Amino acid sequence: MSTILIIEQVLNGLQFGVMLFLMAAGLTLIFGVMGLINLAHGSLYMVGAFAAAAVAGLTGSFLLALVAAMAAAAMAGMLIETVVIRRLYATDHLDQVLATFALILIFSEGTRWIFGSFPLFLDIPDALSGPVTLPGGIEYPFYRLVLIGVGLAVAAGLTLLINRTRIGIQIRAGENDREMIAALGVDISRLYTLVFALGAALAGLAGALVGAIQSVQVGMGEPVLILAFVVIVIGGIGSIKGALVGALLVGLTDTLGGIFLPELFKLFMAPATASSAGSALASMAIYILMGVVLIWRPTGLYGARA
Amino acid sequence: MTFKSLILAAGLAGMALGAQAEGVKVGMITTLSGGGAGLGIDVRDGFMLAIKQSGRDDIEVVIEDDQRKPDIAVQLADKMIQSEKVDVMTGIIWSNLAMAVVPATVAQGKFYLSPNAGPSALAGKGCNPNYFNVAWQNDNLHEAAGAYANTAGYTNSFILAPNYPAGQDALTGYKRTFEGALAGELFTKLGQTDYAAEIAQIRASGADSVFFFLPGGMGISFLKQYADSGVDIPVVGPAFSFDQGILQAVGDAALGVVNTSQWNKDIDNPTNKAFVETFQAEYGRLPSLYASQGFDTANLLISAVEAASPADADAFRAALKAANFDSTRGDFAFGSNNHPIQNIYAREVIKEGDVFTNKIIGVALENHADVYAAECEM
Secondary structure, three states: OOHHHHHHHHHHHHHHHHHHHHHHHHHHHHHHHHOOOOOOHHHHHHHHHHHHHHHHHHHOOHHHHHHHHHHHHHHHHHHHHHHOHHHHOOOOHHHHHHHHHHHHHHHHHHHHHHHOOOOEOOOOOHHHOOEEEEOOOEEEEHHHHHHHHHHHHHHHHHHHHHHHOHHHHHHHHHHHOHHHHHHOOOOHHHHHHHHHHHHHHHHHHHHHHHHOOOOEOOOOHHHHHHHHHHHHHHHOOOOHHHHHHHHHHHHHHHHHHHHHHHHHHHOOOOHHHHHHHHHHHHHHHHHHHHHHHHHHOOOOOOOOOO | OOHHHHHHHHHHHHHHHHHHHHOEEEEEEEOOOOOOHHHHHHHHHHHHHHHHHHOOOOEEEEEEEOOOOHHHHHHHHHHHHHOOOOOEEEOOOOHHHHHHHHHHHHHOOOEEEEOOOOOHHHHOOOOOOOEEEOOOOOOHHHHHHHHHHHHOOOOEEEEEEEOOHHHHHHHHHHHHHOOOEEEEEEEEOOOOOOOHHHHHHHHHHOOOEEEEOOOOHHHHHHHHHHHHHOOOOOEEEEHHHOOHHHHHHHHHHHOOOEEEEOOOOOOOOHHHHHHHHHHHHHHOOOOOHHHHHHHHHHHHHHHHHHHOOOOOHHHHHHHHHHOOOOEOOEOOEEOOOOOEEEEEEEEEEEEEOOEEEEEEEEEEEEEEOOHHHHHOOO
């Protein structure tokens, strides 16, 4: 296995990781600040992708499509926050899981009702398509490099927002003690809606960016949602930094595990069995990672210590 | 026993007979929501179109959505057999669901007509006189892809498929007919959407061709990412990643790719012409191979119902086996294990106006049967 291939795979892992981060950031904020388990987060990702595909189809502009994706997901997020989720903050997690699971079904069937059952077309804009040659003669799709850049920029922006702005102070305070900041005169329900919309917009952005290289179809959000939950459990619930580190760990483990485990098994097995057994183990790799992290640090890498 | 209760018993028996003679009840379990819904919807629409065109009102179809989940499919099958009392079951798209449902269904004496999934286990040792596959045995289209790769002069293929029964059948099928060497062999996760890692391996492998079996959304993702990666090794695959439902979502990335199928809209026979026209008129879209399979399944069922009642299992089975119906594929016959013997074509993706579709460029395998028939004893 050549160095070029390994570097390419590391880039792939990074790219997968930063896209997971966009999903996980919203999820971890919502859980951290509001104590809410939002299973419908994957649906917001889907809403973003469908909005982007629809707008790109109408206008031909990818930039407009991204704006539309974030706007549509943020609006859908605000809508479900004010109509459904607001009533769930005081209830226990089981009620939240049930209600947000119902939202998944409603979003999926609603999307099918509007757009039909067949996948939509959303392509990379011409300016970003095709491979570029990196130093060392590595050919790598330009769009994936852009994804890494966008993901890291969002991570930096979120860190600034949380650490340096007034809203960020309120969010951090909300994570620590909800009742107290409400008592201090912060409009808590407005803050909740805002955080929810922010998380939704990030999910929508991820959906649109990833939709361009994958398929825009009903149910696309749920597999990502599971991974995003793994990320925030590894990173520590409520921590943006944890979400970033967790997402990169999961991205790299998943990608590199898928490559190296079958190769490893080939050293002492027949190629066909090695490929099958290796890929079976590779799909478990991130859950094994999660297990190991939880044994070592039960609240996750950056979670608050009990 | 008194005279009265004898009359009552006779009356009840008569009613039971009457109920059976009244018509045929079909249970269709297929995927109508979630990721693979496009396939199930096409099968259902093709099936219902044939029922509608037959004008028969004695065939009742109960349709349920399995959500692509084996546990749900099993529950639905139990419900259909126990409380709906269906005579014939059909509809399942995915091989892992078929493996969960079909053996139990035929063991209870019901008929099962598969409009899609054809796992090798049900074609060989696990074959059953009451199980008929109207589409193909899973390996068939992949065997045809291997045969096409030989004629195209490829000698070194990189092959990949998801790690589930149909994926394993796919790679086995390709390797059975492909005479060249393998540059690499990969199993991906079922439902995987990012193939960057696999594409990097393909680039590094030095292969002269790529064979992939990634049905539905997986194929859309792969093809888009492959086209963007700058790797220009030719790809070949079964029709499942090039069906009418997903070509529009893949766009230009699929143009010119050769894929193998037992059906295409340009197969020249009157049944197929009428099917393509009426399907388009009824549903406002071009039919896919899945729709043609649903349509053929329903027509097979109708031909059998015309000849016998499912209550007379032996006669009904013989009528199914005779396959006395006009298929969209032209001549249609079952082999000894109740799987079709048919031509498999090589098709190329083309653009007709604004619509991406396929055109037949040759026959990849003629009158092809599956290899598992030899293991089937019934």
